[in-house]
Amino acid sequence: xxxxxxxxxxxxxxxxxxxxxxxxxxxxxxxxxxxxxxxxxxxxxxxxxxxxxxxxxxxxxxxxxxxxxxxxxxxxxxxxxxxxxxxxxxxxxxxxxxxxxxxxxxxxxxxxxxxxxxxxxxxxxxxxxxxxxxxxxxxxxxxxxxxxxxxxxxxxxxxxxxxxxxxxxxxxxxxxxxxxxxxxxxxxxxxxxxxxxxxxxxxxxxxxxxxxxxxxxxxxxxxxxxxxxxxxxxxxxxxxxxxxxxxxxxxxxxxxxxxxxxxxxxxxxxxxxxxxxxxxxxxxxxxxxxxxxxxxxxxxxxxxxxxxxxxxxxxxxxxxxxxxxxxxxxxxxxxxxxxxxxxxxxxxxxxxxxxxxxxxxxxxxxxxxxxxxxxxxxxxxxxxxxxxxxxxxxxxxxxxxxxxxxxxxxxxxxxxxxxxxxxxxxxxxxxxxxxxxxxxxxxxxxxxxxxxxxxxxxxxxxxxxxxx
Amino acid sequence: xxxxxxxxxxxxxxxxxxxxxxxxxxxxxxxxxxxxxxxxxxxxxxxxxxxxxxxxxxxxxxxxxxxxxxxxxxxxxxxxxxxxxxxxxxxxxxxxxxxxxxxxxxxxxxxxxxxxxxxxxxxxxxxxxxxxxxxxxxxxxxxxxxxxxxxxxxxxxxxxxxxxxxxxxxxxxxxxxxxxxxxxxxxxxxxxxxxxxxxxxxxxxxxxxxxxxxxxxxxxxxxxxxxxxxxxxxxxxxxxxxxxxxxxxxxxxxxxxxxxxxxxxxxxxxxxxxxxxxxxxxxxxxxxxxxxxxxxxxxxxxxxxxxxxxxxxxxxxxxxxxxxxxxxxxxxxxxxxxxxxxxxxxxxxxxxxxxxxxxxxxxxxxxxxxxxxxxxxxxxxxxxxxxxxxxxxxxxxxxxxxxxxxxxxxxxxxxxxxxxxxxxxxxxxxxxxxxxxxxxxxxxxxxxxxxxxxxxxxxxxxxxxxxxx
Numbered sequence: 029x030x031x032x033x034x035x036x037x038x039x040x041x042x043x044x045x046x047x048x049x050x051x052x053x054x055x056x057x058x059x060x061x062x063x064x065x066x067x068x069x070x071x072x073x074x075x076x077x078x079x080x081x082x083x084x085x086x087x088x089x090x091x092x093x094x095x096x097x098x099x100x101x102x103x104x105x106x107x108x109x110x111x112x113x114x115x116x117x118x119x120x121x122x123x124x125x126x127x128x129x130x131x132x133x134x135x136x137x138x139x140x141x142x143x144x145x146x147x148x149x150x151x152x153x154x155x156x157x158x159x160x161x162x163x164x165x166x167x168x169x170x171x172x173x174x175x176x177x178x179x180x181x182x183x184x185x186x187x188x189x190x191x192x193x194x195x196x197x198x199x200x201x202x203x204x205x206x207x208x209x210x211x212x213x214x215x216x217x218x219x220x221x222x223x224x225x226x227x228x229x230x231x232x233x234x235x236x237x238x239x240x241x242x243x244x245x246x247x248x249x250x251x252x253x254x255x256x257x258x259x260x261x262x263x264x265x266x267x268x269x270x271x272x273x274x275x276x277x278x279x280x281x282x283x284x285x286x287x288x289x290x291x292x293x294x295x296x297x298x299x300x301x302x303x304x305x306x307x308x309x310x311x312x313x314x315x316x317x318x319x320x321x322x323x324x325x326x327x328x329x330x331x332x333x334x335x336x337x338x339x340x341x342x343x344x345x346x347x348x349x350x351x352x353x354x355x356x357x358x359x360x361x362x363x364x365x366x367x368x369x370x371x372x373x374x375x376x377x378x379x380x381x382x383x384x385x386x387x388x389x390x391x392x393x394x395x396x397x398x399x400x401x402x403x404x405x406x407x408x409x410x411x412x413x414x415x416x417x418x419x420x421x422x423x424x425x426x427x428x429x430x431x432x433x434x435x436x437x438x439x440x441x442x443x444x445x446x447x448x449x450x451x452x453x454x455x456x457x458x459x460x461x462x463x464x465x466x467x468x469x470x471x472x473x474x475x476x477x478x479x480x481x482x483x484x485x486x487x488x489x490x491x492x493x494x495x496x
Numbered sequence: 497x498x499x500x501x502x503x504x505x506x507x508x509x510x511x512x513x514x515x516x517x518x519x520x521x522x523x524x525x526x527x528x529x530x531x532x533x534x535x536x537x538x539x540x541x542x543x544x545x546x547x548x549x550x551x552x553x554x555x556x557x558x559x560x561x562x563x564x565x566x567x568x569x570x571x572x573x574x575x576x577x578x579x580x581x582x583x584x585x586x587x588x589x590x591x592x593x594x595x596x597x598x599x600x601x602x603x604x605x606x607x608x609x610x611x612x613x614x615x616x617x618x619x620x621x622x623x624x625x626x627x628x629x630x631x632x633x634x635x636x637x638x639x640x641x642x643x644x645x646x647x648x649x650x651x652x653x654x655x656x657x658x659x660x661x662x663x664x665x666x667x668x669x670x671x672x673x674x675x676x677x678x679x680x681x682x683x684x685x686x687x688x689x690x691x692x693x694x695x696x697x698x699x700x701x702x703x704x705x706x707x708x709x710x711x712x713x714x715x716x717x718x719x720x721x722x723x724x725x726x727x728x729x730x731x732x733x734x735x736x737x738x739x740x741x742x743x744x745x746x747x748x749x750x751x752x753x754x755x756x757x758x759x760x761x762x763x764x765x766x767x768x769x770x771x772x773x774x775x776x777x778x779x780x781x782x783x784x785x786x787x788x789x790x791x792x793x794x795x796x797x798x799x800x801x802x803x804x805x806x807x808x809x810x811x812x813x814x815x816x817x818x819x820x821x822x823x824x825x826x827x828x829x830x831x832x833x834x835x836x837x838x839x840x841x842x843x844x845x846x847x848x849x850x851x852x853x854x855x856x857x858x859x860x861x862x863x864x865x866x867x868x869x870x871x872x873x874x875x876x877x878x879x880x881x882x883x884x885x886x887x888x889x890x891x892x893x894x895x896x897x898x899x900x901x902x903x904x905x906x907x908x909x910x911x912x913x914x915x916x917x918x919x920x921x922x923x924x925x926x927x928x929x930x931x932x933x934x935x936x937x938x939x940x941x942x943x944x945x946x947x948x949x950x951x952x953x954x955x956x957x958x959x960x961x962x963x964x965x
Contacts, residue, residue: 094544107543114537116544211780213544220779249548249781327779330576333587334541338645349582349643376578376774385776 031058034176034491038233041085041179052083052128059086059130063177066495070153072162072171075099076131084126087237088178090169091132092139093224094213095119102215103135103147103165106335106342106360116213117248118182118224118241125240130178133168137362138332139189139217141165142434145425146364153421154197156459156492160418163193169227170197174492180237181227186217187320188413188438190225194450195413195462199490200234200479201227203438205469206445207252209238210245216331218324221442229490231451231480235259238472258473260480266301268478270294271406274306275313276437282415285456290412293453293463296485297410302478307402307409312395312440317432319395320439322375322388329372332365367428396444403468408478411437413450413462441466449475452488460488499742500706503734504714505663505699509676511560511655511686512624512694513553518651519623520547520590525653527692531646539651541585546780549574553653554597556685557621558786559794560655561598563679563801564616568791572597572620574778579771582645583626591656593775596620597784603679605672606806608815614672615660626650655685661700661711666730670723673697678802678823690721699726701733703741716751729754817844824852832863838870846870850882856889868895876901879949905952907959910943914956914963917942928964936960 029050031041044050050058060076067073074091077098089095092102094112096119101107115123122129136146144152144167152167154160155175162171166183170193173181183190185203194201202225209224216222226237239257272294277287298304337343337356344359346352361369375384402409414434424431441448446466453463463482467475489496518525521538537545558568575593601616629644657676663669677688677695688695702714717733720726737747802822809818809827821827826847833843846869851858869884876884876898884898904910917939918925928935939960944951 100543102543110543112544113542211544212546215543216780218779247548248546250779326776330578330586330588330774330776333578333580334543334585336580336587338582339540339585340542350580353580373774376776378772378774381774381776 031055032176033058033062033179034495036176036179037229038085038179039236045083045085052085052126056080056086056128056130059178062175063131066155066175067177069158070155070162070171070175070177071150072133072152072168072175072177073131074101074103074134074147074149074168077129080128080130082123082126082128084128086130086178087122087127088131088133088169088172088181089119089129090166090181090183091135092184092215092217093118093182094215095129095132098129098132100132100215101149102139103137103144103149104360104362104365105148106356107215108148108342110341112213114213117210117245119213121241121243122182127240131172133166133172133181135168136165136189136364138215138328138365139165139184139186139222140328140364140368142188142192142431143419143421143424144168145421146362148362151421154418155495156198157418157494160420160459161196163196163414163418165189166193166201166227170194170199170201173197173199173227173229174490175495176491180229180233182224182237182241183227184214184217184222184224185442186221186223186324187442188435190227191438191448191450191462191464192414192435194227195452195464196418196460198452198460198462198488198492199227199229200231200449200451200483201225202234202238202449202472202475203442203447204238204242204472205447207250208242208254208470208472210241210243210248210251212245212247218327219331220327221320221324231449231476231483232259234449235472235476255470255473258476260476262477262481263484264300265297265478265481268297268302268408269406270297270302270304270478271307271402271409272304273309273313273402273409273411275309276409276411276440279313279415279436281433281436282412283417283456286412286415286417286461289454289456289461290410290463293482293486294410297482300481300485305406307406309398309402309409309440311391312398312444313436315391316395316440316443317436319388319391320435320443321371321432322384323392323443325368325372326375326385326388327372328365329369329376332361332369335360364428392443395440399441399444399446399466400468403471407467407474408471409441409466411464411466413438413464417456417459417461437464445469447472447475449479451479451483451486452490453482453486454488458493501703501734501738501741502706502708503664503730504661504702504704504711505666505669505730506661506714507659507663507669507672507697507699509657509673509695509697510624511657511680511688513556513653513655514686514694515550515552515556515653517550519550519553519621519653520651523651527694529648531644532648534648535650539585540647547590547778549781549784550653553621554784554786555790555794556653556683557597557619557655558791559683559798560657560680560685561601561619562791562795563683563798564598564601564603564619564657566598566601566616566619568786569595569597569599570785571595572784572786574781574784575775576778578774581625582643583628583650585626585647585650589622589625590778590781591622592620595783597786603672603676604803604807605668605675606803606810606815606819607668607671611807612668614662617658617660619655619657622654622656624649624652624654666727666734669699669730670727673723673726674823675803682802683798690723693721696721697726699730701730701737702747703734703737713747713749715747715749717754718751720754725754812840813844817841817848820844820848824848826852826858829858829861829863829866833867833870836864836867838867842873843867843870846873846885850885851888854886854888860889862888862893865893865895868899872899875903877903877948877950878953901950903952904947904950905955907955910947910951910956910959911963913946914939914943914959917946918963925964939964
């Protein structure tokens with residue numbers, strides 16, 4: 029039996045293996061063949077595993093997630109030679125279910141970016157149009173799932189790195205509630221924001237993978253017990269109260285085609301029985317990005333300080349300890365990590381801490397409260413995931429602030445620690461448009477239910493047109 | 497110039513907790529081991545590793561805080577303290593900053609002039625650094641040429657105790673340190689062994705004109721590994737600062753590396769190069785919120801501490817005796833022996849002098865039997881007493897056989913022996929009689945030998961003198 033990886037969901041792939049129609053090895057090889065065929069153009073993978081143990085189906089792993097014995101570079105030269113001695117908890121969880129790592133996917137260096145152009149190993153390409161970015165930082169996982177190089181993948185999301193690439197590549201991605209998925213073994217960018225999450229072709233696969241990776245972990249003291257995950261079957265939205273924050277649907281820079289597709293999806297939601305009402309998140313949208321670009325670089329400046337050449341990774345020798353550390357870090361880090369280390373160090377410095385870091389923490393509390401208040405009235409909040417469709421490679425690389433503004437719609441709920449999910453809701457100029465559903469804390473099941481019903485009604489074909 | 501100067505001294509003490517495992521990982525916590533054998537991804541700071549706090553270490557820090565009469569925080573926060581150094585693999589130390597576990601306590605230090613109360617600013621929990629082995633001919637940090645790192649120590653739970661600048665002389669500082677050490681040892685938190693580095697301290701010293709309440713520039717003395725060095729270093733630093741001020745100079749804020757072998761303390765770094773540690777709350781950990789129930793349970797586990805015991809015993813004995821008993825770990829036995837009927841002063845003398853020389857564990861001694869021995873001390877031969885004391889720790893020890901031996905003080909019994917010895921040593925007898933009175937001891941010794949130690953030395957002395965005269 030030949031396997032059409034472009035059209036195969038993880039659920040269906042798993043059924044094929046369970047029923048013995050295809051062996052686990054045959055399936056793995058089918059995906060390796062797809063990688064061999066399409067990855068030279070897409071560069072979704074930084075490393076492909078020729079064979080990984082397990083009796084189940086393959087999974088692609090973003091290269092910030094540590095895999096024992098398999099290189100884990102975080103898209104950085106400073107970790108080019110690094111091979112972890114332990115599996116991240118999410119990897120251990122996947123292995124318990126028989127999942128086999130098929131490869132490590134490209135990412136902006138240390139997950140810092142919105143296009144994968146900050147990868148030290150070159151950008152990934154969007155399967156819908158290889159001249160365009162797949163989004164970032166998890167563009168590699170997104171491109172891999174979109175182009176049928178893996179049935180599903182793990183990503184990590186700090187300010188939108190799962191949701192935004194899912195939007196730009198036209199599939200489903202969940203950033204879970206902070207604390208529901210272990211960060212143990214995941215190369216840290218901004219510890220109070222980083223969350224691992226599933227990247228999938230449909231909402232049910234996404235929900236299933238979330239159930240595999242989530243739960244309290246004794247190695248991560250910020251994790252909590254997680255409500256049991258319900259695989260969604262709903263086809264209507266009766267009783268669902270949808271809030272539409274006007275700032276997130278009217279912010280400068282939202283492309284008309286994006287607005288139109290989101291508007292159509294909202295009409296569809298109403299016809300499925302949901303109530304749709306405008307609401308407001310004024311300060312979250314105004315201050316979210318600024319706040320994020322204080323908190324996340326501050327934490328990053330400490331998290332990236334361990335790359336000093338002493339114990340692992342790149343070392344550039346110097347006359348003494350100080351010189352070795354400086355040369356190693358200069359040679360090993362690209363521009364974006366350097367930029368954020370400097371910004372973050374500044375924000376934490378004596379005399380500036382109150383003005384920057386402490387103020388940002390206060391703003392973060394305001395953002396959280398603003399969201400909490402809305403969830404007293406609504407079950408989910410809806411907006412575009414990204415203000416634009418996939419943009420051409422190179423278009424924003426020289427303008428960091430323009431690149432940062434890409435995440436204006438995903439960042440606020442990340443700052444509030446809330447779950448958010450992207451589903452594709454249509455095309456604009458032939459490229460996918462993503463719809464973002466934000467839920468309350470631990471509201472994943474509600475999001476899955478709503479997203480599944482919408483997904484069925486929208487009937488979006490996740491296979492890129494040029495690959496059909 | 498006759499200005500009197502008052503020293504102002506504050507202490508920062510680090511104590512390693514002897515928990516089974518390290519502060520934020522499950523590696524064994526223990527001194528020694530092959531270099532880098534007690535390590536894991538967490539304490540080596542591999543990418544993705546996360547800290548998980550050691551519950552036991554938190555409880556023990558609270559216990560110490562309670563022993564020091566500190567307020568225990570309802571919510572304490574771990575912070576990251578950022579700096580690059582090879583012994584600090586994350587390039588930040590997880591420590592506590594403005595929300596420590598314990599704050600605002602004191603330790604009462606008994607002295608000959610009463611109790612001196614030393615304020616405790618705070619006691620907080622952090623992780624120890626790895627051990628840098630600086631390779632140089634002298635073996636000391638100063639002048640080292642290469643560095644090796646052993647991460648076994650990295651992540652050991654470490655309590656930092658900071659005092660108020662309430663100390664004004666080296667002797668009291670030393671007494672404070674000794675008492676604090678004994679307190680943590682008795683609480684069972686730490687071995688607090690200076691030679692293994694499980695207790696370490698830094699001293700901040702400044703001086704000011706006596707009577708003033710200003711705080712002048714202070715210097716920090718680091719790396720002192722004995723209480724006597726600390727006292728010596730403090731005295732040396734006070735003298736140095738006084739000399740500078742009297743010569744019209746200014747004291748620089750700097751860290752001095754104490755080297756007992758040299759008169760000067762070479763500066764390690766001056767504060768112009770001081771680090772900005774960029775403290776911020778550790779996002780990988782949630783705040784510690786010890787409930788009232790836990791705090792009360794821990795409070796219930798604290799028995800009377802050495803400082804209080806010295807003060808209490810000094811009401812009966814001299815301060816000196818009380819101090820010797822408590823710091824020698826003998827006071828509990830003393831109380832039991834006195835309760836069993838011994839004279840307090842006699843019991844203290846026996847314990848602090850003869851008993852301590854036997855090396856017997858005070859916990860193994862039956863107080864009733866020892867009390868009998870102490871009370872009979874003057875009435876039994878010295879040799880019998882010594883023999884009995886050497887066996888007082890044995891499980892079935894009974895004092896009775898020794899008490900049956902009485903000293904011989906009867907002159908009718910002693911005089912013939914003394915006369916026989918004088919006759920046997922005519923030369924010495926002649927010399928004594930011609931004025932060489934130092935020979936008295938010779939004759940007394942002979943008599944004691946002859947009587948197997950059972951003669952009363954006081955009576956023998958008297959009779960030898962009479963019979964030779």
